[in-house]
Each structure stands twice: as C-alpha cells, then as structure tokens.
Amino acid sequence: MPFIDNILFHSSVSIVGLEKNTGKTETLNYILNRLRTMDVQVALTSIGVDGEHTDSVTRTPKPEITLFEGMIFVTSEKHYSERKITSEILEVSEMRTALGRLITARAKSWGKVILSGPSDTAGIKRLIDGMARFDVQTTIVDGALSHLSLASPAVTEAMVLATGAALSANTPQLVRETRFVQQLIELPAVEAKLAGELQTIKGGIWAIDAEDRLHDLEIPSVFLLDKREEDIFRFGTRIYVSGAVSDKLLSFLRIQNKNVELAVGDFTKLFVSQKEFNAFLKSGNSIKSVLRSKLIAVTVNPLSPSGFLLDSDTLQREMKKALNVPVYDVKNM
Structure with a gap:
C-alpha cells in the first residue's frame, strides 16, 4: 500500500488510535510486517504502554506487537526483561520512566515485546533525535490520545490515524468525528x-x-x-x-x-x-x-467491540471523500 512508502519519507511517524479497539496495534503490526521486507533501518517506541496480552482497563485480549530481526526498539527496563525476543542492548539511557531506565536494543530474531517509552513530549523528541546515531531512517511511535498522558504524538513529523466502529457505530457520525480530529491535527502552525x-x-x-x-x-x-x-x-x-x-x-x-x-x-x-x-x-x-503533524493515512476497523459491523466499502468510500487521504480497512490489509 502506498502509505508504507510514504512513512519512510519521514524521520518519525506516530500510529494513533482514536479509541480503544479501533485497530491501532493491528495497523502497527501490518506496517512492521511490510517494513521488514525493505532495506531500511527503523526504530520503534511507545507513548505509554502497549503490546500487553490483555487491555489493562477492559481486561479483554488485544494484539501483541511483533518485531522482526534488525529492528531497533526502545522500552523500559521492566518490559525489556519480559521480552519474548532475542536482542542485543545498544544503550541504557539515563532517561527514566516509572518502569525504570529506557533500553535501546536491536532485535536478533522475530518476537513479541511490550513497549513503554518516554512519558513526556520532550522525552519522545530527544529519543527521536537520538536515533540518528544508530542510522535509523524512521522512528515509529506507538501513540496515545489521552488527557492522562503528558506526551503527545504530535511531536512526530507524520501520523497514521486508526478509527472505527468502537468510536461510533454510525457511519456518518464516525466520518464526522474523524474529520474533526483531522481538522485539529492540521491546524496552522505557529511561526x-x-x-x-x-x-x-x-x-x-x-x-x-x-x-x-x-x-x-x-x-x-x-x-x-x-x-x-x-x-x-x-x-x-x-x-x-x-x-x-x-x-x-x-x-x-x-x-x-x-x-x-x-x-x-x-x-x-x-x-x-x-x-x-x-x-x-x-x-x-x-x-x-506549536507542534503540528501531517496526517498521511487513516485505517478503519468496521467491527465494534459489541459485534456490530459497519459496511467496510461504504465506510472507506465516505471516509476518503471527507478526509482526502488514503483510507484502509485494518481487517483487510
């Protein structure tokens, strides 16, 4: 899909879900799976914690994050010790989180990890800027939209937005709400x-x-x-x-x-x-x-947690018409 190539035009990209169960982790895993076939060095970290077996709030199962050989990842000491992947440590940062110091490592095999990165925007920006010394072309940030988070995904150059029936099971309403978020993302920048x-x-x-x-x-x-x-x-x-x-x-x-x-x-x-x-x-x-990111693609999950299924073709068509960016069904990528 073209937006995969578009990701590599940017030094940093965040993957952001508008609501739980909109397919953010599935979108991230799709991107990582595609990038593993390309001759590029990418790095991955997270705002908050992602990659757990179950959602910490709803206790429902959720997709785990799968990394591939050669990919660089940054996570806390606690979650590095719980990794299900063979890896080599590249750096132990003095930057601390509630879960310990941040570990930068390179995957030596494919496997699953829990990511927990910097807890504020300044920390995320320093991390992204520091990836150049590991010859990283693009840093991918597993983002969060939450008033509980001190870090913002807007610190990245570009953004992929995951939306879907979990936000609204009414297609016109879902399109309106997603379009409004796009308006906020694309506010004019301060000089x-x-x-x-x-x-x-x-x-x-x-x-x-x-x-x-x-x-x-x-x-x-x-x-x-x-x-x-x-x-x-x-x-x-x-x-x-x-x-x-x-x-x-x-x-x-x-x-x-x-x-x-x-x-x-x-x-x-x-x-x-x-x-x-x-x-x-x-x-x-x-x-x-002050911080402004570029929306480069939207993924939609037509299935709500309650089992309600929106018509995928209609949803994608109406979303593309309203947003004028590439739109993909996360269940059929």
Missing part, C-alpha cells in the same frame, strides 16, 4: 521562531505582543479567566495556553469580540466540541498549534 520559545513554557496562560515577546499573565488556570478579564488583552489579542483548552475557554474568548489568535501546544490539548470550535473560528478568531 518556527515563536514556536521554539513557546515550547520552553511549562505552564500558565501567556500573551504574545506585536514584537513576539511573551508575557506571563499570571493566570494559573483557565477557570480564573472571567475574574481577570481586564488583564488578558493588555498586550494584544494573541494568547498562548500551555495546558488544556475547553469549550468554556473558546466561548469566553469568542464573546470578547477581539479577533483572538489562540496558540496551543498541539491538537491533543483541545478538548472541545466541533460546535464550539466552529463558532470560535466563524467569529473571526483563529487557532494555531
């Missing part, structure tokens, strides 16, 4: 120099003046905005929110009638409805993202 400065900010709400200088508004939470209304725009109408953005924030900014330019860390920070998102933009406001 490169300013984006670099914004990435160093760890918290709070900041103003950006006409000379791109940053000003801490000293508002620790968006919930306190209405009590500091007079302070927000004293440096202009460009605002950076380092944390989560909700419908309440968009609504508050919209009713100020200021043509606000809102900057966010990346699309995973937007916990907003399509209705409020659209209303914000239609009112003359804009949203830009």
Whole structure:
C-alpha cells in the first residue's frame, strides 16, 4: 500500500488510535510486517504502554506487537526483561520512566515485546533525535490520545490515524468525528521562531505582543479567566495556553469580540466540541498549534467491540471523500 512508502519519507511517524479497539496495534503490526521486507533501518517506541496480552482497563485480549530481526526498539527496563525476543542492548539511557531506565536494543530474531517509552513530549523528541546515531531512517511511535498522558504524538513529523466502529457505530457520525480530529491535527502552525520559545513554557496562560515577546499573565488556570478579564488583552489579542483548552475557554474568548489568535501546544490539548470550535473560528478568531503533524493515512476497523459491523466499502468510500487521504480497512490489509 502506498502509505508504507510514504512513512519512510519521514524521520518519525506516530500510529494513533482514536479509541480503544479501533485497530491501532493491528495497523502497527501490518506496517512492521511490510517494513521488514525493505532495506531500511527503523526504530520503534511507545507513548505509554502497549503490546500487553490483555487491555489493562477492559481486561479483554488485544494484539501483541511483533518485531522482526534488525529492528531497533526502545522500552523500559521492566518490559525489556519480559521480552519474548532475542536482542542485543545498544544503550541504557539515563532517561527514566516509572518502569525504570529506557533500553535501546536491536532485535536478533522475530518476537513479541511490550513497549513503554518516554512519558513526556520532550522525552519522545530527544529519543527521536537520538536515533540518528544508530542510522535509523524512521522512528515509529506507538501513540496515545489521552488527557492522562503528558506526551503527545504530535511531536512526530507524520501520523497514521486508526478509527472505527468502537468510536461510533454510525457511519456518518464516525466520518464526522474523524474529520474533526483531522481538522485539529492540521491546524496552522505557529511561526518556527515563536514556536521554539513557546515550547520552553511549562505552564500558565501567556500573551504574545506585536514584537513576539511573551508575557506571563499570571493566570494559573483557565477557570480564573472571567475574574481577570481586564488583564488578558493588555498586550494584544494573541494568547498562548500551555495546558488544556475547553469549550468554556473558546466561548469566553469568542464573546470578547477581539479577533483572538489562540496558540496551543498541539491538537491533543483541545478538548472541545466541533460546535464550539466552529463558532470560535466563524467569529473571526483563529487557532494555531506549536507542534503540528501531517496526517498521511487513516485505517478503519468496521467491527465494534459489541459485534456490530459497519459496511467496510461504504465506510472507506465516505471516509476518503471527507478526509482526502488514503483510507484502509485494518481487517483487510
């Protein structure tokens, strides 16, 4: 499939599921199985933990991650010791997770692993940047969309999105929800120099003046905005929110009638409805993202966990029409 070749045009690609049971791990295994026949060096890691026998929340069986000889992988000490694969250690990092230091290793056979990589965006970025010393062409990140995660898949250059009936068993609704996520992923990017400065900010709400200088508004939470209304725009109408953005924030900014330019860390920070998102933009406001990834393909799983099966041909056709990217049925790849 063409999107496999497209993956290798990028130094990093995340595989992201919009919901549990949308086929993310099946998509990842398909990609790895195809890449093993190509003369390229790839590396693999994860945001959070993936590759377990059973889902840690639902306790249902889930596909395990299968690696092939020559592939490089990065996981925690705990899960490296539990691997079902012959491998050689290339590096023991000082970067730590709750499950121990990170181990970089090369597979010497095919086998199964549990992946648990860096727990924050900065850690994922350092890992990707460091893969060059192992002659890695593309680093694949098993991604996560979760408000519980401090790491974002948007740190990668490109992204493959897994969606399906587990998100919605109604085809038009599923297409609309997936299209909305694509809109968030493809938000315009903040200018490169300013984006670099914004990435160093760890918290709070900041103003950006006409000379791109940053000003801490000293508002620790968006919930306190209405009590500091007079302070927000004293440096202009460009605002950076380092944390989560909700419908309440968009609504508050919209009713100020200021043509606000809102900057966010990346699309995973937007916990907003399509209705409020659209209303914000239609009112003359804009949203830009510090980190921006390119959506290169979508995979769909037409089977829901409850056993409901969507028509695959219709789903793929409607999804392609709405998203204008390659779409594949994960059950028939």
